[in-house]
Amino acid sequence: MDFSFTEEQELFRKSVREFCGKKLATHAREIDEKGEIPSAVLEDMADFGLLGITISGEYGGRGADFTTAAIGAEEIARADISMATAVYYLVEAGWGFIMDKYGSRNAKEEILPDVTKGKTFLGIASTEASGGSDIASISTTMEKKNGKFVLNGSKTYISGVREAANQGGGYVTIVKTAHGPGHKGLSFCYVPVKDTPGITTGVIRQMGREGMSNGTIIMNNAEIPEHYLIGELNKGFYYAMEGFNCARTLVSAACIGAAEKVLETGIKYIKAREVFGSPLAKFEGIQFQLAEDYIKLESARLLVHKAAWMLDEKNGSLHEINKAVAAAKLIAPTTAFEIIRDVMTWHGAYGYSKEAGLERGLRGVTSYIVGAEGAQNIMKIIIGRELLGKEFAPY
Ligand SMILES: Cc1cc2nc3c(=O)[nH]c(=O)nc-3n(C[C@H](O)[C@H](O)[C@H](O)COP(=O)(O)OP(=O)(O)OC[C@H]3O[C@@H](n4cnc5c(N)ncnc54)[C@H](O)[C@@H]3O)c2cc1C
Structure with a gap:
């Protein structure tokens, strides 16, 4: 090893x-x-x-x-x-x-x-108002007409809509192309947002990661050329699952990076800040919390690096990779949230101030707890499904 x-x-x-x-x-x-x-x-x-x-x-x-x-x-x-x-x-x-x-x-x-x-x-447009967790329930359609694909439907909570509309760009988008049960009739295509007739975007302000927009994409008889189909027709669900494994691993890595930086900031602070005549770092109440945060961070980091390694080496079956990625995505945002919260607490009132800037991290990593790149319960469902067998999937 x-x-x-x-x-x-x-x-x-x-x-x-x-x-x-x-x-x-x-x-x-x-x-x-x-x-x-x-x-x-x-x-x-x-x-x-x-x-x-x-x-x-x-x-x-x-x-x-x-x-x-x-x-x-x-x-x-x-x-x-x-x-x-x-x-x-x-x-x-x-x-x-x-x-x-x-x-x-x-x-x-x-x-x-x-x-x-x-x-x-370039972004990902998967989520619809019917619920982002249930990709198979999407209703945006793509039909072939006169040598083009015609799209109708809408996506929501999509990252980067303002960037794509202003600077140009588009989305790897999941659409329905055939009637049929669940995920079988889904396809993947590229949808350019800027200057495509029939496409409009709207911004939904988020509580965090303010530098990156988020919002809706409405497609009303929007046409794309046939060569914007990604892979084979009706196989989109499988490409989406592969892409989620890639993106979720990187999301988890980002959470590790933010948590690591904040913990370093916290260590500097508790060594320097004196209360009751001693640096905060000397008090067991703080030191034990630091030790626990360190262990949480290292455990999460190992799961994240293992997931990335498994993706690169194709080490393990798809089921094992799904499980490893879901475990990383489950632990990393929560770990980051807890560490940032602890470090914020060590900073007292200063920690709560915009000046300290720690709240930016807390707001940002929360996006990965509530849903971005897959909600936490969905990660648990993936892990449960891979451990028990798909006949135990609750959908
Ligand atoms: C900041 C941000 C950026 C995003 N960017 C993008 C993007 O770029 N592209 C994109 O396509 N989407 C994006 N999303 C949407 C994201 O993919 C969805 O939030 C996510 O898939 C969950 O869908 P939902 O929000 O509709 O929640 P729902 O699917 O309605 O789920 C709501 C809650 O119920 C839980 N839940 C759902 N099903 C079950 C079940 N069977 N058992 C137990 N609990 C369950 C979930 O864990 C969740 O907590 C973004 C979201 C956020 C917050």
């Missing part, structure tokens, strides 16, 4: 940390307060090779594996604990990988180079 990263991965971490320290951390407060990631930050990230990092070199990406992509997510979230920049990074890495793996050559040549250059945004 070998718990170490490769030399390239260590170098990558070091260089991304330096890059994020200079080019991202300095903007973290502004990103949250102004509600957008400055275009200069995205340009710098693109130049550094952080956008669409898993996309292959022929389309401008690094063709990074998921362990490397996870290192990137950790480092970005260390620098911007609000998760806004991490979300921008990880949806492109997770779903760009799926587009690259299953998209048509024409579509990839048209779309992916602009994503990796940071000119356009």
Whole structure:
């Protein structure tokens, strides 16, 4: 057994940390307060090779594996604990990988180079008002008419709608293409948002990760060319599940990065802050909490790195990978939330202030507890299903 990263991965971490320290951390407060990631930050990230990092070199990406992509997510979230920049990074890495793996050559040549250059945004549009957890219940349709695909329906709580509408870009989108039970009639396609007749977007303000928009996409007889179909017709559910495994691993890595950074901040603070004549760090009530937080963080980190490694090495059956990813996604956001809450408490009133900035992290990681990239109970259902067999799935 070998718990170490490769030399390239260590170098990558070091260089991304330096890059994020200079080019991202300095903007973290502004990103949250102004509600957008400055275009200069995205340009710098693109130049550094952080956008669409898993996309292959022929389309401008690094063709990074998921362990490397996870290192990137950790480092970005260390620098911007609000998760806004991490979300921008990880949806492109997770779903760009799926587009690259299953998209048509024409579509990839048209779309992916602009994503990796940071000119356009690429996201995932799966959730509908009927409930994001039950993907098989979606009702957005895609029908073939006069050599085009015509889309009707709406998606909601979609990250990056304002970015895609303003700067350009679109979504790997799951749609219904055949009648039939459950997941069997679903397909995956690319839907460009900007300048597509019949498509409108709307913003829904969120409690956190303010630098990245979220909202609705309405498709009313919107047409896309046939080559925007991703993979085979009616196989979309399987591509979606693969993409969720990729994106969930990166989400979990981002939570680890934010928690690690906040815990370091907490350690510095409790050593420096004196009350009752001693540094806070000397009191058992604080020190024991620190020890527990450390263990939680290390346990979560191991599960996240194991999930990334399993994705890269194809180590284990799909069932084992599903279980490992769901375990990582279940533990990492909750761990991050608990650590940020504890560190905030150690800071007393200062911890609650905007000045300390810890609340940005608390608001950001909460998105992954309530639902983004899959709700926590759904992770438990996946783990239960993989342990018990699909005949015990509660749906
Ligand atoms: C900040 C943010 C960003 C997002 N970005 C995107 C995006 O870019 N693209 C996208 O497609 N979606 C996005 N989503 C939506 C996300 O995928 C959904 O929130 C998620 O899938 C859950 O769906 P829902 O919110 O409709 O909750 P529901 O499916 O209605 O579930 C509500 C609650 O019930 C629980 N629950 C559901 N079913 C069961 C069950 N069988 N047993 C026990 N408990 C159950 C869930 O755990 C959850 O707590 C985002 C969400 C957030 C919060």
